[in-house]
Amino acid sequence: MKDYQKSITVNNSPSEVYAAITEHIQDWWSDDFSGGAAQKGDQYNIAFGETKKTFEIIEAIPDQKIVWLCLKAHIDMQALKKKDEWVGTRLIWTITSDDNGTILTFLHEGLNQNFECYNVCEAGWDYFIDSLQAFLTTGKGTPYQKQKARLEWEEKK
Template identity: 35%
Template sequence: MKDQDLTVTITVDKSPKEAFDAINNVRGWWSEEVKGGTEQLNDEFTYKARDLHRCTMKLIEVIPNQKVVWLVLDNYFSFTEDQTEWKGTKVVFEISGQNGKTQIRFTHQGLVPQHECYEVCSNAWTGYITGSLYKLITTGKGEPNPKES
């Protein structure tokens, strides 16, 4: 069985550059708790959602206005037994022009239905991509997780 990786596609009435810039503004759509660089090749950043989830990402491919790839270096979920499910997986954003619009194809390579976190993670990613990232690209304001006090 192939093509089991989680994939979510959105289309926006904005330029590929606007989509690319929004994707790299990780604090603007995923979480205000992101620490580290999120735009340049080899940048590393950490994501934290309360005591539920922590991960470290490294940008391993950055093609302006076309593609961004994160490699998951480290990951922790409070709700799974297997803490290695995300380690070594890749989060891929592919940007392309489609009939005057811009398509963003998000794929979490290695996040497959057999994983314990799949249902929770696929629902979360789908919400962030179709909701928060979409809004950031189209309106300039996303809905990231707020800073924790």
């Protein structure tokens, strides 16, 4: 069973790509973020409405690789029987370079079609990896925005 993986190539330096993953998560993934993600041992919380996750940085090699371990997860989807299936998965970011630029390869180790949430999570990662690429190329990503989501929810009431 193949785990979710996606690569992007950008013109940014490896250090800029590493900084986007360690210091600018709220600029491309979710602005509902607390904690740190810059060095081994750091932990952070991230949320998308009632979907909440906690990660620990278990490996950090500047400009080359960073690994997040999911410690806690609650995926707020009624259809899911197992709302914490991300727990124990590892999110591995690998940075390399070639003549075309800096290549960022993302592997969500453990996230495969055996997971109930796979289709939704795959679509989510596709969206947020595109957001990360936009952040790196234009300086502006399309993260989940807590305030915007609250306003949209209130408008629907």
